[in-house]
Amino acid sequence: MKDWQALAAQLRVDSIRCTTEAGSGHPTSCMSAADLMAVLLTKYLRYDWANPRHPNNDRLIFSKGHACPLLYSMFKAAGVITDAELLSLRKFGSRLQGHPNPRVMPYVDVATGSLGQGLPIGVGMALNGKYLDKLPYRTWVLLGDSEMAEGSIWEAFDKASYYKLGQLISILDMNRLGQRGETDLGWNSAVYAARARAFGWHAIELDGHDLGAIDSAYGEALAPKDQPTCLIARTEKGHGVSSVANKEHWHGKVFNPEQAKAAIAELGGERSLIIQTSKPEALEPAVTSAARPLTLPVYEVGGKEATRKAYGDALVAVGANRPEVVALDSEVSNSTFAEEFKNAFPDRFFEMFIAEQQLVTAAVGLSALGKRVFASTFAAFFTRAYDQVRMAAVSNAAIHLVGSHCGVSIGADGPSQMGLEDLAMMRGVCGSTVLYPCDPNQTARLVHEMVDLPGISYLRTTREKTPVIYAPGEPFPVGGSRLVRHSDRDQVAVIAAGITVHEALKAYEVLKSEGITVRVIDAYSVKPIDRETLHGAARDTLGKLVVVEDHWFEGGLGDAVLDAFADTRVDGIRVIKLAVRDMPGSGTPAQLMDAAGIDADHLMQAVKSLL
């Protein structure tokens, strides 16, 4: 226990030293959790530092990401970063960013810093251990008390007990003080415990600075059970330094050099203890079913099928071919057609119920451990998890999101169910890929393309059945487009994607009968967009382009097309953007597309206005 004390003091001292050196950071938020982490690192964590990707390593997530100086101090105590590197905290180019980031730091699995996301990600990691890899590793999550106000935390509490994640242990650092004052529950440990228990968890209240109590609590947490465990540790922010302990106005504030000197002295000075962490048992993930050859579904040209149905069909095919493919859905699998995968591979499907934040974060947790995860819901409802998508991009997670029921063409359900901002939202994610097929064979190919894409990839599917226009097996590379109709005397080029491709084809026929030839471009790859084909169209039509999309005017395909002309001189270009500008109501798909001005009739008018 003396060693623990010394290590805890070292972690506090190092958290102070590096934040003072950086001139910013959250030392007092580290100090409250130092005892909890000292015992964890010394006795309980099983981690092979030489192999951070070891499949049976315990996982440790700082859901309160702003306490990462403590995490980095643990890395120093584990001997994997030097003291000099510790002092590079928050400097440009350092691996020690202001919040943990796996892009640069191999001992960090996922980025945190937006509160309330670490535990939900941990649920994904624990799902992987229990149901997929079948390994005994534990997922430890350090929670702040401020973030207990985030709904995403309670989505995670709910799912963790539903899935009986006994190897998931959260450690609530209940230091009472948030950024600007007391949290809504303060030190009301009993209320946290009651909430955790009501959500099906085993809860343990303890003094988070009593090393013996911490030891007992971890021991109790590890007793085999079908419940996740939450330690509710009463702590003091800034504990160990009398001038700041349990004081307001010390959030996100560093000690000045003089204050740091006094604090370090009070903590017994600098130390350089190195801890030998236990290694995990040398176990490998459970053997999965063998990969079968890829047999994508085929749809007869001239028939009709919804792209959302093709998504379900294709996911089954890709799942047979790639045993690491996992699917998640938020209680709408019979609408998104993820249920086909569920029926084919029930062991690799997880129902997330109506909890879209958990949907995306579980995908992040699973993907961090090597799974290829497809997560589906209505396109509109991914807006519920935009922060989680954003943070997944910070993590550099490879996740595959599939949004159905896009646009006004869903019809009678009305605007609350219409995904009309999803292209804008997903384009605005660093390194994302955004795909929007118009045909089931194309959808199947794109689902297969997606599985190996890095970063955030998004597929937009349509509710209505639409004509099959492409033969099975035609290639649709990411970044490409398709000239659906073209000639060497095209007067105007129409750029469409998804359902509007079919409107464009209707317009093409009518215009052709009137002696007007238009080029029809299927821009199924919205990001990256096919600049070359668009530039060619602008050249050939002397700059006459019409873009038509079932999406708001801002941020969607129209903006992607205009972006393709940024930084290029184009003479006389004129782009007409047809998109949804006013709030739709209920009606038939045809009525709503007409009202929005994105159907064949409006397209023809736009084309003629350019002649």
Added chain:
Amino acid sequence: MKDWQALAAQLRVDSIRCTTEAGSGHPTSCMSAADLMAVLLTKYLRYDWANPRHPNNDRLIFSKGHACPLLYSMFKAAGVITDAELLSLRKFGSRLQGHPNPRVMPYVDVATGSLGQGLPIGVGMALNGKYLDKLPYRTWVLLGDSEMAEGSIWEAFDKASYYKLGQLISILDMNRLGQRGETDLGWNSAVYAARARAFGWHAIELDGHDLGAIDSAYGEALAPKDQPTCLIARTEKGHGVSSVANKEHWHGKVFNPEQAKAAIAELGGERSLIIQTSKPEALEPAVTSAARPLTLPVYEVGGKEATRKAYGDALVAVGANRPEVVALDSEVSNSTFAEEFKNAFPDRFFEMFIAEQQLVTAAVGLSALGKRVFASTFAAFFTRAYDQVRMAAVSNAAIHLVGSHCGVSIGADGPSQMGLEDLAMMRGVCGSTVLYPCDPNQTARLVHEMVDLPGISYLRTTREKTPVIYAPGEPFPVGGSRLVRHSDRDQVAVIAAGITVHEALKAYEVLKSEGITVRVIDAYSVKPIDRETLHGAARDTLGKLVVVEDHWFEGGLGDAVLDAFADTRVDGIRVIKLAVRDMPGSGTPAQLMDAAGIDADHLMQAVKSLL
């Protein structure tokens, strides 16, 4: 009680009739709650149908918005819509959309249909009653059991008890069945009750088809207390019709005409009961403090101040002038500077803690009852509530969102804290206004402009102190821009906003010394953008434009500028977009702006490349 039975049967019959007529909808989700609503409408709801805006009306929100045929059937039973209108459900142009929408239906206060939002909005309405208007109206919220999996519900449970909202009553229609099967808790009423109690609510378990039990439960809910109440009503989906009651695969499915006929017969046939609802007491909202003359803060040209600080200062001024202004913040009021308003008007400030979804929905609830609400957090964290912002736009709510700490220029905290997609996100909201000031005097004017804006308005503020470049009192109309530097021989126009205006000014000086004259446009109104000024710049510079922004490449100011040239022929235009393309790390603001290529040096290179 016999009347209640008859009314409940009528509500079921009418829900069946209108959905069968529409050919889509959720009749069985209506039937489970019909008994609960029959008793409410007949005995408990106090509502002046002739005056839906009566300040003391009870409020009724269908959080399970897909059950709106039941709500519309209640409107018919109240005598405010005809049977013929009822049968227009989901038709194009009907006021009876597929989900409730206040844009068209005066008896609906807020749009629902994205689950888990009705209760959080109800929290806002109940806050208004208890703390602002000080009126005894009650806020009733009908909850579905599937939506209890949404974290946003638990944010609302937490805030409702924290604020002791005794006049808030939620009615959980626990019909066990979600869209594709059983909910995660099924009929486990005790677990729902334990969760509600752990979150500080009074919980009552009951049989939701026992009219006497329903009556007692409402009575108990209305007993004066400092706690909100949750009725947990065990119900059957499709109750009353034996062929569908408690059966799977009947979600979102209508009776065909023959099935409808049989079901209506089983329910005793069609009825046309008209209910006299109790009217509210004729009370008026509490008298607020008198409006004081507007005195916006002033900042000396040549000094330095952060626009986020100016937001706080201006909000105090606007709050003094407009007693209906209310402010909310998510535990970062000392960073957003909303704390200045809190200090000046503690009675009109509500701390939402770290619960951004609740932040936005509380604003929607307050605004539905006439308040002018400013809600602030870090720009990055509004991504957590994008669905709520989207739905607020469906509601046509006027809310004012203020995001601080935008862009890479925040520095050392790293990418998790950087708002880099907020312009894209907020532009992609129907009818939104997006403002991005670069100077504190400009900020103050824009905050004042915002207060009367309809729809969703968003103000983006900057962490760093920046130079004061505009004199106090200069006008900055929405939709305008400012020529900061211009001459009649400008070779290139630089379009900037926020912090990049200052980079543009640095570039201007250097380029001028090299004999290159550039126009500098401050595009503080990102949406609507000032097309006229941009077109003028394109004409004057022969199409040479550079846009520079501290935001991702997609969806932000650059796309707004390109959009300004959609549908216009412009010869030889060339727009260079400088924006953030790769994931930033930690560092100083200057290092990160350099790395992103959006500082003065990169700007100068871009300008020169156009010459």
